[in-house]
Amino acid sequence: MWAAISAAEAGARVVIAEKGYVGTSGPFSSANTGIYYIKPDDPVHREGTVEARLPLAFDLADKLWIERTFDQSYANLEAMARWGYKWPRNEEGKEYRGRLRGPDVLIFLRRRLQKLQVRILDHSPALELLASNGTVAGAQGINRQSGEAWRVDAGAVVLATGGTSFLSDVAGVKGNTGDGYLMAAEAGVRFSGMEFSSQYAPTAFDGVLSRGAHLDYGSLYDNNGKPITRGRQTVDAILQTGAAWAILDKAKDEDTRAMVRKTHAHIILHLERLGIDPFTQKFRIDFRSEGTIRAAGGVLIDDDLSSDVPGLFVAGDLATREKVTGAGPPGGGPAAAWAFASGSWAGRSAVTFARRIGNVAGRRTEPLGEAGLRPRHTADPALIPQELLAGIQAEMLPFDRNYWRFGPYLEASLKRFGSEWNAVRDGLAPPSAGDGGPTPRDLLRARETAAMLATARWINLSALERTETRGLHRRSDFPDLDPSQTHHLISGGLDRIWVERQPASPSLHTEQRALAS
Amino acid sequence: MIELVVDELCIKCDRCIAICPTNVFEATESGIPAIARQEDCHTCMSCELHCPVDALYVSPRGVPDPVDKDEIVRSGLLGSYQRALGWNRARPGGSDDDPGVLLRFQRKPDPDDKVRTKLHDLSLRKYI
């Protein structure tokens, strides 16, 4: 959304195509999200914010990128304030902008898009990119309510399709099927840090809302009643003692409980509808995979959020955030800041690119979509998206395969995924529903499945290559950090996937040093 | 997952069809949207928020969880999400009402946890 806003503000004609509905789609929709920013006039805050997550970045972040990102997110929040978003205030009447109420913010930004006369295509998944002589020149897809095809010819494209959790049981993520990774790869991009993608978060055992903010007011226990901390210890408790439990016992008085109920209204509502009184009752919790959503890796980017392919820009979870949070989790603030900031930059960069290209009317373009859309051979009815998905999930969700990765399992999964990929390329096509062709839903399912399969392959190939444990990549066979692996893993390819090392030499940093000398 | 469209309350505005991000609802001849693809629901609860008459109920579970309509109507749960946030008849509101930002509620983390302690200090400075 920020890409569309900044492009429109730069004077471009903008179309935004969203699989769901602009204003309710994406993981943002279901609860609160923390956001980082730097107060421009507070040096202590500046330094502190830049340094805050460095211990979790494991030497792969770049201070200049961190600063740049949180300066931009401040500007985004400042703009929202100007447009009339209402922030809470403390006892001293000072505004606090560090927490975003998901549903409110999304609808608020939709109104902004409307005001800027951005053309909004709701329920309009993009199925593929268009290219003209190696330059990305638009996108096309389908309206899943009307069934009509849509096509946009453009001077530049920003992909911001988010990450994917491989459709784990987490609220708000069913649109996040990794389509952007596949579309971008078909255009020829490279990825970075795909192994930093083992992001898990707590949910109530019977629920799906994966948020942990309320647990700041609670204690966690393993199945034997031993206190544990959030994170690895929770996973270990589930694996070794059979369950983990929580209770919000630090919110003792009615005053504090009322505050938690209001501030974390979404989470408490979910718990109460499950019949749980979280303040007085221990409730069973689970840890669910969010995959590449609020993780670290993604499409490799240049300083202006351009990808390797001319005309194609990326933003948000789809782009690598290693320069901001390294190998660590960006959740709790940096991820949202990154989504806002990278979107604003990508939108602006796309406009600059489009202006340089000039008039695009009448350009000859070709569609780039292949897997799950245009099979190489005749459709193979034995290939069922639902079954392929179950196979992908069996590798990408369990604790002992993905939270703790293990060399031999990774090898086996890559072999299995490799032959499945070939089968998908040859014959995965949506079933034809009589004369009208496939339904939009079937068309989308096939393409989404291909995207998740492709994404799982880059992840597991990179995970196999990194023989250590670092941030959001854990290996049970290499449980320690190996300082000699302080590098990035670049990956790519479709039929033949590959991975290679790249020294950690943050570009902005190098540039600045060069300027200084 | 979405479990209920209460016919008696529904005003046939079709807003849930428009805003559902996973396209769960389908227009019908009667005018009352049908839950046509429940398995596509991802429990974001957006439809409850955007329903102007509180006619929808979403269960917090990720699997079908059949409920008794009369019981839900009697329970007062309809519209409880809107009320909890301060929305009213699908109009956003209450984003400024967040007692968690009051200084007296700022919990000090375990002093041994350096990262969290630092984050806590910073969050106190985040006020504009």
Ligand SMILES: Cc1cc2nc3c(=O)[nH]c(=O)nc-3n(C[C@H](O)[C@H](O)[C@H](O)COP(=O)(O)OP(=O)(O)OC[C@H]3O[C@@H](n4cnc5c(N)ncnc54)[C@H](O)[C@@H]3O)c2cc1C
């Ligand atoms: C449970 C949870 C809690 C979180 N909490 C925090 C937090 O406290 N702090 C923080 O900083 N971050 C948090 N995050 C992370 C944050 O929500 C994400 O980093 C952020 O939403 C990323 O924004 P995005 O725009 O890149 O992607 P998304 O918000 O995922 O948006 C991508 C959009 O693309 C659409 N789309 C997908 N495929 C297509 C297609 N083919 N065609 C058209 N549209 C498509 C999707 O429908 C979706 O609307 C949390 C994430 C989760 C899941």
